[in-house]
Amino acid sequence: VKTAPTATLLLYGPDRKGLVAGVSRFLLEHEANIIHADQHTDREEGLFLQRVEFEMDGMDLAPEEVGGAFAPLAEDLGMRWVLRMASQRRRAAILVSRQAHCLIDLLARWKMRELDMEIPIVVSNHPDHADVAGYFGVEFRHLAVTPETRPAQEELLREELSAQRVDLVVLARYMQVLSSGLVEAYPNQIINIHHSFLPAFVGARPYEQAHERGVKVIGATAHYVTADLDAGPIIEQDVVRVSHRDTVEDMVRKGRDLEKTVLARAVRLHLDDRVLVYGNKTVVFD
Amino acid sequence: VKTAPTATLLLYGPDRKGLVAGVSRFLLEHEANIIHADQHTDREEGLFLQRVEFEMDGMDLAPEEVGGAFAPLAEDLGMRWVLRMASQRRRAAILVSRQAHCLIDLLARWKMRELDMEIPIVVSNHPDHADVAGYFGVEFRHLAVTPETRPAQEELLREELSAQRVDLVVLARYMQVLSSGLVEAYPNQIINIHHSFLPAFVGARPYEQAHERGVKVIGATAHYVTADLDAGPIIEQDVVRVSHRDTVEDMVRKGRDLEKTVLARAVRLHLDDRVLVYGNKTVVFD
């Protein structure tokens, strides 16, 4: 039951004395109330990373003025930063292919208000799931694709994302590779669910590979998409035990449960501004 | 490889603006370098709780002066606090009865430098484990007990703990109930491992109870000891799956693994000053 308007500040830069004090003093001077603060120091990289969530009620700055007031301090401290008002809800597009389990799961969570975002559009390269989207009251766009039409289809996709002013793209088992141009247009804003415990079983058919190898545990990985396929910063992973009793089909079924859960957790962490990306890694302030 | 002298401050009190800023400004002014800071707000209780770990190198206060300098600020902010230098290693007594698995596990971890403490004494109401203690180079004291001699035995125990200047007592499957007098003499300094997932299966023979009930998961709980048996603040819990294939003996064996791991984690969290007790609950800053 949060009612007061809140904001979240994610910041990082070279570690040095006075960073915590500097940021908290800034917020104190402007009468903000810190609700949560978490920080991490990467000693190898000499980096300090922080997440601060604060209430703006009673501040002597209007929400739109906070960033401008903070900028000089951040420059002074050599920090990169992102400020986001909780009232700015993200606008997410969900992309899906044939398998609907992640799509249905996300939409059901969204309807139960677990995921605080708007979903202006569901896009698929297949027409199958128009009814699911419709049931949850979300617009559906079918963008068919063949090897020949791929560039044209992606162009339509980009226009759609742009027209809908999307700032989050969730690949909910979308089986098309995005071009590096599209990926770069949405840095750390595209979340993919990989049906494997990366870095094992990279690529297609991981459950068949896992079955063949006789592993006793399978996993799933949610990560930001970068130009380097399946190698982007990992947001969340989880695993489930399997045994010789599990056929490939059983693994696929267990994997679906993992994929749903891991993707939903990653999206939620992103929406709550809990994920800070640096280099090819993440700090997840949970 | 921390080499600089560090200290940890645990503090809590009524939530209000400026707490983070106040503490961090104090440390900044005295030239401390904050390595880790974590905080939590219990909204229902209106409480703010914080853990700050900082390096003292370059501070304008000697280690023994930091507390005195901080006290007025804490009083001002209405906070209760504990300050501990990493160089003050705790002195722990391990109490054990017949079952040695937790004792051996703790001693082996201690020998591998996983647990940063001194162990001046192992006490048991049975003579069996003198050799284990001896192997690890720890003094062993056998304090036999019968229903009639219980008060006298506990008096000897208290003298031993006092003589050894112990500030942590680990009940590593010690099957004697401590008197409330002894418990109160070591507030939040006695850690017990309960061989059950509290609050289920309180009391003796939990594995038999679990087997009888046909549960599919069993657990273990490490908690601080309070006068109310098995109801003290929980530090750590974990579980393991069981099935109809597991006999009571199998559950006992799986339980032993859980007990070892959960107790060792709790002791480690305590040694790192990561556990803040308030009311009958803990905040574990992990």
Add this chain to the structure above:
Amino acid sequence: VKTAPTATLLLYGPDRKGLVAGVSRFLLEHEANIIHADQHTDREEGLFLQRVEFEMDGMDLAPEEVGGAFAPLAEDLGMRWVLRMASQRRRAAILVSRQAHCLIDLLARWKMRELDMEIPIVVSNHPDHADVAGYFGVEFRHLAVTPETRPAQEELLREELSAQRVDLVVLARYMQVLSSGLVEAYPNQIINIHHSFLPAFVGARPYEQAHERGVKVIGATAHYVTADLDAGPIIEQDVVRVSHRDTVEDMVRKGRDLEKTVLARAVRLHLDDRVLVYGNKTVVFD
């Protein structure tokens, strides 16, 4: 890709020599092919329990004759038994109150053919979820209830279950207590999801209780419903870690995920005839 008609035999009785040989010889003589066989001996109770799944192709008995042919042997061996053809799909009613997460999850899995059953009816004491049922093509019946109308409402419910020839009732967060008469009419055919790790936190508001107690792990339990509330034979349990960072609301959200997963697993195990109930316990042949 099972195509041959298969059947499953669940049986148990006093342990004695020759049980495995007797059953397997019977199947061999009638030219059945055993696909899976699993057995368990409860030594304390002196009971032998077995599950045998076999293909009927090539048998010298028609499916409807197998039971009759097996009966004399079972009587001879003193075994209680159930025989079920895979072709007899169960007819399940799903009962739900305000919270829809388990309902949606079950329907979505059913639609993806994870759950091999028919769902002739969804019944609720609230009108809210008619649209979900409709989306998945399942009939919805609203049976409002007040303390005064409870017996009458349950009578309508019984008529509906009977009219639909239901042989499985799934309580998907149905917040009404069933009368013992209804429970006894569907022995080991009513599955409930309890939003707690039984036997801890029996009763209502378990997440509040868990939060209050400061536990580090919460759980959910799927069990058959018996006259003794929350004490029926446990089919499946699972847990998830929580910390001081989790509010009651967070626990409720994490609990929803658990409830969905645990209930779906229990239903699936039941549909596959993998659960054998004896006394107040289960053997789950997984």
Add this chain to the structure above:
Amino acid sequence: VKTAPTATLLLYGPDRKGLVAGVSRFLLEHEANIIHADQHTDREEGLFLQRVEFEMDGMDLAPEEVGGAFAPLAEDLGMRWVLRMASQRRRAAILVSRQAHCLIDLLARWKMRELDMEIPIVVSNHPDHADVAGYFGVEFRHLAVTPETRPAQEELLREELSAQRVDLVVLARYMQVLSSGLVEAYPNQIINIHHSFLPAFVGARPYEQAHERGVKVIGATAHYVTADLDAGPIIEQDVVRVSHRDTVEDMVRKGRDLEKTVLARAVRLHLDDRVLVYGNKTVVFD
């Protein structure tokens, strides 16, 4: 509390009708009492695999006659098989290098009678752990090795294993690669613990690799050693969550706990004759 002499039969071969009946009839005819029977069908390979544990009390065959009596039936059914009397305790050598955590863990479990085997010898390429072995009453042999002396050292090792009539070799963090000749002399009798979730992070320094990649879960793998390093049949795996808060050192520490547990479970499964190897995979009858 097993007191009657028992035996375990592991067998596998091409799937066909009558296998279960054939084996169970054989045991019935010779008045054995089946305690546990478990079977698995690998449909892709068309293989049937079974484990049968039975009491020999009252059999009309002496223990040393059972194998001879069973052989013709097995030949008839085209099955490969191993028969082992529970009274034939295995003789295990434990090989270790600098890190002692797995060694201590195995010895402590062995002393508590969790692991039903004899340990005639501990061998190490370092002299460090003579005292641990001595404390547990096990002979210790130091076989120093340099790149130049490796063949000679392994020859001494082979002689030692042979002289001690060892039929199980446990590599408890033994950091030397065994020659293919030695590996082949002990087929499916050498168990290694790999400090990684295979097939991810093959090779040395897996925790550094995992930390670098920013994974959220790390694992450990126990497997039989084959000529192809780190690619042998997997017996057991498990995982633990990690986060950005975990340094490489923390991962190593968490990994040690995993390694101990996973290796001990694998050894126990092997000792109970629960692991059937076929191709490069295992069936673990747990």
